[in-house]
Amino acid sequence: SSSSVLSATEADIQVSLKTSAVPNINQDEIKNQLEGKTSEEALKYLGGIRNIKGYELKVTPAIPFFRKVPSDVSRIDLVITNE
Numbered sequence: 001s002s003s004s005v006l007s008a009t010e011a012d013i014q015v016s017l018k019t020s021a022v023p024n025i026n027q028d029e030i031k032n033q034l035e036g037k038t039s040e041e042a043l044k045y046l047g048g049i050r051n052i053k054g055y056e057l058k059v060t061p062a063i064p065f066f067r068k069v070p071s072d073v074s075r076i077d078l079v080i081t082n083e
Helices: 027-034 039-047
Strands: none
Touching: 027 039
């Protein structure tokens, strides 16, 4: 700043901060709600979570007519990306 002051008795400091809000998301609760659901049910649940802009569901291996989220939560990988 052109008007900054720095002397033995006085100092003018200019500070700029950048922050982002990160919602508190309980991953264990999401996994528990997803376990054993069909793809359609899981997508509906994910779409109803507040503070989430987008989501994607991948079930692997992709077996036709059998697209369910695992019933074992340890087999559910949840990846959260902050923008």
